[in-house]
Amino acid sequence: MNNNKLTELNEQAIKYIAVGAAVLGTGGGGDPHIGKLMAMEAIRKYGPVRVVRPEDLGDDDLVVPLSMIGAPTVMNEKIPSTEQMTKPLDLIEKELGRKVNAIMPIEVGGGNSLVPVLAAAERGIPILDADAMGRAFPESQMVTFHLDGIDCSPITMADERGNGVLMHAIDGIWEERMARAITIQMGGSASICDYPVSGAQVKQSAIPHTLSLAYEIGKTLFESKELRQNPIEALLMQLHGYALFHGKAVDIRRRTEGGFTRGEAVFEGTDAQKGRTMRLFFQNEFLLATEDGRSLAVTPDLIALLDQDTGMPITTENLKYGARVTAVGFPCDPKWRTPKGLETVGPQYFGYDTPYVPIEELAAGKGGDL
């Protein structure tokens, strides 16, 4: 699935990654269209960005994740400037007294997969082909670095007005509290660098080659059209995934609260699935899909909504009444299935009263009763 051949981010790569990242984004991770627009503009102005693989890093290299934090509903309205994206980098370089060797996406899912491109292009810094989620999650501490006890500090943030913040948080939970409070004050979205890591820490804790994975997913969806293949079938093959439900959206409740987009959506089955009903729960990302009191897929496994005709992913923000979708699920990175992983991003953390059952077992008819 990963051929690790992604060596630079050019227009073609950005087009593919934007779509692949929207699949991996499970509805969230920031609007992929905004990430794509920012990245395209950046490489048109500054040229393509070089991609480095984790295995090419020196152990002492400084790698800094750069992303947007906040509610996707707000990010759609406020496209960040170059200054807003480079300011957290400047603040962290000043604090650490050294230059950044590579910028990485904190999450490969959604727009945050491409958010680093603007700063990387302007500064001539390469982007790492890895992330710390292998998908998207809504809170700051929901990263593989947290599972391995890596310090999240220093953390730097900026808004579009010129406000900048540097924090030393005692752990990822405190980062989340303080950074979220600042984000709300900054108008609901902000740029942020957190978990600055060494090359050695990347090799130990990051999820490798996820930009390549997003690229390959996007390539599959675009090429299946040309090859007249069924894009959803091609995708499920590629990701070892499962079709969960075919239907149309009949009820969507979405609210922006506490710096998140939260809510649920209801789908009625169509065609062969007429009479069935699926409920989908989200906090920025799709986190739980159920049918008649049984789980179909549970966080941290991935849930995506795909357009029935094109196979193109649909975000939490852009889901509309009447949309005809296929819900698909696929297994998360094994790091999330550990006790600490499930404590951090399992269904109980998000307040869902249901146990985690791996999607392979749910698909095989084992477990899943709420």
Add this chain to the structure above:
Amino acid sequence: MNNNKLTELNEQAIKYIAVGAAVLGTGGGGDPHIGKLMAMEAIRKYGPVRVVRPEDLGDDDLVVPLSMIGAPTVMNEKIPSTEQMTKPLDLIEKELGRKVNAIMPIEVGGGNSLVPVLAAAERGIPILDADAMGRAFPESQMVTFHLDGIDCSPITMADERGNGVLMHAIDGIWEERMARAITIQMGGSASICDYPVSGAQVKQSAIPHTLSLAYEIGKTLFESKELRQNPIEALLMQLHGYALFHGKAVDIRRRTEGGFTRGEAVFEGTDAQKGRTMRLFFQNEFLLATEDGRSLAVTPDLIALLDQDTGMPITTENLKYGARVTAVGFPCDPKWRTPKGLETVGPQYFGYDTPYVPIEELAAGKGGDL
């Protein structure tokens, strides 16, 4: 009133200042008892702290205000450690790349008058005999530095757990928003350095000799007891103040919201004032006193509640049902009576639908209808 003779903060000086600062604190500024306890402990451990006057500063000296931010209700429960008080200083020295020459209280009113003593004693840094309010106010931008357009950044904050924050805010209003949000996350109170200033800026914008003033007020109240003088009369003479009302508290509504202690209290007249009713409105500080729809005293002029017997000041927090008090008022520093001053701390800012009328005019029977 100011003899500028305060050269060091020893136990006697701290005892006087704590009481004088509670008068100038108009009910807020942090609990003076907590400030006193912290300061006493510090000088017992490290020895007295030297006091410098504004006129003794070099124009290029670095002067850093250090205070507690938050709701007094919370501060009563969480006495800060030495580490919590020195951490914002360390962060600001690191950011500015130089040592602090003097620490100053941001507000002379309440416990914040003495909060700098702990860090000053531990670090051997003198304290400045000046502040940026001449009283206490609830929000960060309510300082004379703000009136003169002085940059509030860098701002540094710390909590008791080890979390630290450095902010570059574009102005004092943005500082207030972000610092207040962080304070709430930090559990409702935090230590903070803001408006780092030069000696020249102190001379231009600070209110001089206010620690000396607090000392003199405390001295008056303590000595009047020994001299069998009426302490309240002595105080009104000293501060060119006015007795507003004699009565007892019959209703107190106090809530902690948005990082503040807000509410109002109602007093019924006693003795010669039987039949009269005074209402007192507060947001950390007493901001407006009214009787029968007429203002008795209006922010930014100072309002204090004094115990009828001892003349000792009573804070917003410690006001109890049935307390017999004399409400007094006295004029604020002229800087607050300018258009920019009134825009920043006048009654409209706090949401009171009443014009500002100087207390001298209200006492002379001019204006004051709500």
